[in-house]
Amino acid sequence: MKPKKNPKKDLNKKSSLFFVFGLLLVLGLAFIALEWKSYEPKSIYEVSMNVAPSEIEEEPIEKFKVEQPKIKQVLPPEIKVEDNDVEIEETEILSTEADTETEILEVDDIEVDEPEEEVHVNWITIEEVPIFPGCENAKDKRACFNEMMQKHIQKNFRYPELAQEMGIQGRVSTQFEIKSDGSIGTIQKRGPHKVLEEEAIRILSKLPKMTPGQQRGTPVKVSFSIPINFVLQ
Structure with missing residues (x-):
């Protein structure tokens, strides 16, 4: 029996070449499809405004007239010239330099005024204590x-609200001065908290003016100490 296929014709001999050509063709078409760009036709009107340029009405531009500010003319003050007929008394300045006619003073003739120092006496040792109003x-x-x-x-007395909220209590040791004129002087304080110290100063600053204390018949400055207790109920 004679075979149908020609043994000299090999159909698979160029199949790989055809496969490469087909693959290149497919890749080229895919590249062209991906890189293909399309553009919208140009419009003669603004899309966002949705009107044609010819339909836009131009608003008239108002022109304002700018007036120049009026400058107020300030006239210089009128200078009045008066006749200078008033006699001026000239002050004579005496020279402080010594000359042959300067009188020489003796040392015994010179008096030096020394400022009196304010005497400070303790409450315990004072002869006559300051008198509180009502104790005369x-x-x-x-x-x-x-x-x-x-x-x-x-x-x-007034317990500070902040000290109540924080639960602060204790004793504030105070010392103040009764001056030689009876007024209250420097107030010193020491306590467990600044809030209590400020309240103690407020209380003592309300003290009335007193009759000053005396030492040997002379008004003197007297210091007085007193503790103020702050206790929460």
Whole structure:
């Protein structure tokens, strides 16, 4: 039996070449499809405004007239010339330099005024204690002074709200001066917290003016110490 295929014709001999050509063709078409660009036709009107340029009405431009500011003319003050007929007394300046006619003073003739230093006496050693208003006729003025001080503290005492919220309590040691004119001088304080110290200063600053204490018949400055207790109930 004679075979149908020609053994000299090999169909698979150029199949790889055809495969490469087909692959290149497919890749070229894919590249052209990806890189293909299309453009919209140019419009003669603005799309965002949705009107043609011919339909846009131009608004008239208003012109404003700018007026120049009026400058107020300020005239110089009128200078009045008066006749100078007033006689001026000239002050004679004496020379401080010494000359042959200068009088020489002796050392004994020169008096030097020394400023008097204010005497500061303690409350315990003072001869006559300061008198608190209302204690003028009291027999024991020291006891009356202490009693009036306690009444003054109770009357003006006010527990600070911040100290109450924070639970701060304790004793504030204070010392103040009663000056030689009866007014309250420097107030010193020491306590557990600044809030309590400020309240103690406020109480003592409300003290009235007193009759000053005396030492050997002369008004002197007297220091007085008193503690102020802050206790939460």
